[in-house]
Amino acid sequence: MIGVTRYCVGCSFCRLVCPTGAIEVMGKAEINHELCIECKKCVSYCPLEALRVIE
Ligand code: SF4
Numbered sequence: 001m002i003g004v005t006r007y008c009v010g011c012s013f014c015r016l017v018c019p020t021g022a023i024e025v026m027g028k029a030e031i032n033h034e035l036c037i038e039c040k041k042c043v044s045y046c047p048l049e050a051l052r053v054i055e
């Protein structure tokens, strides 16, 4: 599962790269886990490393 940490500044890069539209940004990124396919693209694109893989 992908989690958003407190380092998120809401820049929306992750939302733009997500292939399934699983990310909404309202001040901070929010992951819709029903749409997320765990491709981890958002994790690698976040400039602040604010997204983490949570086991
Ligand atoms: S790319 Fe990173 S900092 Fe930007 S909205 Fe997504 S999680 Fe937040």
Ligand code: SF4
Residues within 6 Å of the ligand: 002, 017, 018, 019, 020, 021, 022, 023, 031, 035, 036, 037, 038, 039, 040, 041, 042, 043
């Ligand atoms: S892991 Fe992939 S599908 Fe899931 S939120 Fe990130 S970019 Fe979207």
